[in-house]
Structures are given as structure tokens and as C-alpha cells.
Amino acid sequence: MTVTRFAPSPTGYIHIGNLRTALMNYLIARKNGGQFILRLDDTDPERSKQEYADAIMEDLEWLGLTWDRLEKQSDRLDRYNQAADELREMGRFYECFETPTELDLKRKKQLNMGKPPVYDRAGLALSEEEKAALRAERGDGVWRFKLDHERITWTDGILGDMSIDAASVSDPVLIRADGQFLYTLASVCDDVDFGITNVVRGSDHVTNTATQIQIINALGGTVPEFAHHSLLTGPQGEALSKRLGTLALRDLREAGIEPMALLSLMARLGSSQPVELRTSMEELIEGFDLATFGAAPTKFDPEDLKPLSAQVNHARPFAEVKDEVLALGVPADQAEAFWNVVRENITVKADMAEWWTLFRDGATPLVDDEDREFIAQAFDLLPQPPYTDATWKEWTTAVKDATGRKGKGLFMPLRKAVTGRERGPDMSSVMPLLQVAPKL
Structure with a gap:
């Protein structure tokens, strides 16, 4: 069975880049009749907040991206400890004590020598006595996974055949000095235990994927099918x-x-x-x-x-917006007609309010100087509301007879004067919705 996951950290709100990852994993699962897991990567107790976790679920529900299971990494710390012990027993996990400054100096030295700036594995050479002395001086160290220096290959669902030389990558830190499990170990354990079959994520994770493949293999798991989508600009x-x-x-x-x-x-x-x-x-x-x-x-x-x-x-039926239309104050007997008139002239539903203000209170007329006398004469020929769907034709005919204007020279100035806009719905439909007579 296809099993995918979306694994946000509840340290902030979902953004458009996160959505791309979530949607691709969701669609793959649903297209194959599989499972879509929402996994909250909340191993950072200081930055992870319940309000963000709630917001993530609210945003996904708004979009209709429903999940089959909810998992939280904070509930699985014992499992991560167990995995760390397994890696220690097989000689794939070692403790290191360098400070950030020392690591930075090492990287600069390697770059100056024309070498890739990868960790030099100095921690592997430490004796138990040296480790004890460093712990006494600096506290606990970080734990790194010892990569096998070989080429790591996989067929990526988007990028195609991938090959990364593990010797060009630093042994990844999986546990921080304060004991916090980092994403790489927790994610691998979860992917193995939950039977994840497909992982789609951003191309900035390609190197992570290479190291995770080795960790998955070390823990006896099945490597998922990976795909890395492009980043948004x-x-x-x-x-x-x-x-x-x-x-x-x-x-x-x-x-x-x-x-x-x-x-x-x-x-x-x-x-x-x-x-x-x-x-x-x-x-x-x-x-x-x-x-x-x-x-x-x-x-x-x-x-x-x-x-x-x-x-x-534009395609939305009235039933879906009835309550929102009535909440604007549109009379119930005009509500559906109002929606049918404005829906093709709005971008978002909030735009309805501007149209109702126009119909309820009247527009600020848009009148060119050369049309002022013409509009004043035309408004004198317009009776008081209520209007019907015949009012526009009757009125423009009367104005045409009185002024001799016709065609665009007749209709456009009248539209602009009544609605304050050069474009909009058919005026025969607009007139019955006007609650007050237009005036200069």
C-alpha cells in the first residue's frame, strides 16, 4: 500500500512552499488508494507551539487535505533512543566535542587546502579517557552517524538517477549536545516504522536523502521512493x-x-x-x-x-453564499438576484460588499465634463425606485428621444454616472437592485 506523509514543524504557519510538499504527497496517496499521514516534527520543545500545530491542521482542513493518521515526534522519544542505541552497538554512532568555532576553523583550513569542508572524524580517534575529560570540561558532545564512504544512489521521481559520494558529505549530527534528537534520525525512524513508501519534498533535501538512505539501511528499513520538487521563486x-x-x-x-x-x-x-x-x-x-x-x-x-x-x-451557486449575502443587509427577496448580478464582477467574495454599498447608497457618479448637462437632463427623466428589469431600456429610450444621443455615446456615460464604473454587469439587471435614485 502507498503511504506518504507531510511532516511540518509546529514552529510557524504553513506557507506556500510547505503546501507544495503537502499537496504532492496527498495526491500520490489518494491516487493510489493509500494513506496520508500528518506528522508533526515537534522534537524542538522551545520552538514547537500547540497554537502552530492547531493552525497547521486548520489550514489543511480549509484546503480539504484530510489525513488518515496524526503522529507527533514528541510521543516517540523512546523509539529514537532505541535507534540511537542500535547505531552505537553497530559502531555507526560516535560522540564529538568540537565547538562551533573549532569546526569553522577546520572548514576554513580544508577549503584553503582545496579539500571539501567535511567533518574530519576526529571524534572517532578519542579514547574513553579523552571523552570523559572533554565531557567534564565541555559537557556532553553531539552524536554523529558514521557514513560508509561509498556512492549513494537512487532513482528520483523528479530528478532522475541521483548519485552522491558519501565522502563529500559530513557525518550528520543526529543528537545535539543537549540531547535533542534532530530531524534526520527522527524522520528515518518514523519513515521506517510507519511504512512510508513515497517521500516528496524540496530539492534542498537532496543531501539529506543521501545520508538518510544509509541510516535507513543501517536500521534495517525499506528505502522509500524519493522525489525532490523544485524550489519556488x-x-x-x-x-x-x-x-x-x-x-x-x-x-x-x-x-x-x-x-x-x-x-x-x-x-x-x-x-x-x-x-x-x-x-x-x-x-x-x-x-x-x-x-x-x-x-x-x-x-x-x-x-x-x-x-x-x-x-x-463566477460559477458558485447562490446557495453557497446565501448567508454571506444576507449578512451584508441585502433584502431576502433581492439576495439571489444580487448574487447573480455581482458574481461575475468580483474576484473574492469580500468584493460583494462594495457592490452592495453602491446599490444601497448610490455611487459617486463618474461624469466627463462634456457630459455634465447630458447626465443632468437624463437624471431628470429617471423616476424614483423601485426599478424593474425594464427600467434601463425604458429610460435610455426616453433619454435618446430627448437628447438625440445613441449607441456608446448614450449608454457609456449613463453607466458611468449610475455605477461610478466603466464596466460591470448588464444594466438591465443592475437597475432593479438600486435602492436609491442616482444623482449628481
Whole structure:
């Protein structure tokens, strides 16, 4: 059975980059009738907060990305201790005591000598007496996994055949000096124990994958199928964080972006398939193909979410927004007509309020200087509301007869004067919604 996972750290809100990872893993699981696990990587007790864990689940639920199991790494510390003991027994785990300054000096020396800046394994040469002395002087050391210096290979679901020389990578630290388990060990234990079959994550994890493959093999686990998606950039190729901040999903939700607009974009962005609005999760699942994604950095522009959200609202039936329309104060007998008039002229649902203000209170007329007398004469010919769907035709006919104007010279100035806009819904539908007569 296909088993995937999304493993955020509850140290902040989910952002657009996290969503890409979550969505790909979710779609793979659902397309193959498998399981999707939400795993909270909360081994950092100082930075992990319950409010962020709750927010992560809220954001996923808003998008409809439902999980089959919830796991928390903080509940599995005993398992990680057990794995650490296993690695010690097989000679693959060793303690090191260098300070950050000492490590930095070593790296600089290696670079000056033209060598890769990898850890020199000095910790392996320490005797028990030397370790005891260092502990007494500096406290506990960090624990590193001893890599086998061989090529680590795998076939990546996006990047293709991968090969990394383990000798070019430092032995990874798996336990900090304060005893905190780091991501690499905890993630491997979880992936092994939960039977994870597929892992999709960002290309910044490629080196992690190489070392994790060796740790998985050392612990007797089955290596999942790995795939590394490209990282997102801004629309001009700039680093996303510099231009847009973290771009948290809750910020997009607050801005009125529709879930299906966001999912439709992220399910295709960076692939060879065109971005098209999907109307259901089933459509997204059916159309998802990991093999269509490329390795090049992927440009993301939040402005692309607006026309997709507009499409969602254009097709939205009244029943879905009835309560929101009534909450604006639209009379119940006009509510459905109001929605049918404005839905094709809004981007997000919050835009409805501006239209209702226009209908309720009247617009600030948009009148060109050469049209002022014409509009004053036209408004004198318009009776008081209530209006009907015949009012616009009757009024424009009367204005045409009185002024001789016709065509665009007749209709455009009247539209601008009544609505304060150059574009908008059919005026025959607008007039019945006007609660007050337009005036200069």
C-alpha cells in the first residue's frame, strides 16, 4: 500500500512552499488508494507551539487535505533512543566535542587546502579517557552517524538517477549536545516504522536523502521512493522569501483566495501541464502526474491566484453564499438576484460588499465634463425606485428621444454616472437592485 506523509514543524504557519510538499504527497496517496499521514516534527520543545500545530491542521482542513493518521515526534522519544542505541552497538554512532568555532576553523583550513569542508572524524580517534575529560570540561558532545564512504544512489521521481559520494558529505549530527534528537534520525525512524513508501519534498533535501538512505539501511528499513520538487521563486526568479515573506496560507485565506484556486495552481505549477481550475479534489487527484514536474526553479506569482479565485466565484451557486449575502443587509427577496448580478464582477467574495454599498447608497457618479448637462437632463427623466428589469431600456429610450444621443455615446456615460464604473454587469439587471435614485 502507498503511504506518504507531510511532516511540518509546529514552529510557524504553513506557507506556500510547505503546501507544495503537502499537496504532492496527498495526491500520490489518494491516487493510489493509500494513506496520508500528518506528522508533526515537534522534537524542538522551545520552538514547537500547540497554537502552530492547531493552525497547521486548520489550514489543511480549509484546503480539504484530510489525513488518515496524526503522529507527533514528541510521543516517540523512546523509539529514537532505541535507534540511537542500535547505531552505537553497530559502531555507526560516535560522540564529538568540537565547538562551533573549532569546526569553522577546520572548514576554513580544508577549503584553503582545496579539500571539501567535511567533518574530519576526529571524534572517532578519542579514547574513553579523552571523552570523559572533554565531557567534564565541555559537557556532553553531539552524536554523529558514521557514513560508509561509498556512492549513494537512487532513482528520483523528479530528478532522475541521483548519485552522491558519501565522502563529500559530513557525518550528520543526529543528537545535539543537549540531547535533542534532530530531524534526520527522527524522520528515518518514523519513515521506517510507519511504512512510508513515497517521500516528496524540496530539492534542498537532496543531501539529506543521501545520508538518510544509509541510516535507513543501517536500521534495517525499506528505502522509500524519493522525489525532490523544485524550489519556488518570485515571478522574476528572485528568492521568494525576500519579496513575499513566508506567504502563509492563512494570509491567502484572509485575502479571500479560494481553496480550489490555490490547489489547482499548486498541483500543476512547475509541471509540463497547463494550470487549469479544477472543480473538485477528485479532478485534482485524477490529473496529477509527478513525472510531469521538472527540476528547474519554479516561478510563483500570488497574482495568478486571483483570476482562478474569480473563476470559482463566477460559477458558485447562490446557495453557497446565501448567508454571506444576507449578512451584508441585502433584502431576502433581492439576495439571489444580487448574487447573480455581482458574481461575475468580483474576484473574492469580500468584493460583494462594495457592490452592495453602491446599490444601497448610490455611487459617486463618474461624469466627463462634456457630459455634465447630458447626465443632468437624463437624471431628470429617471423616476424614483423601485426599478424593474425594464427600467434601463425604458429610460435610455426616453433619454435618446430627448437628447438625440445613441449607441456608446448614450449608454457609456449613463453607466458611468449610475455605477461610478466603466464596466460591470448588464444594466438591465443592475437597475432593479438600486435602492436609491442616482444623482449628481
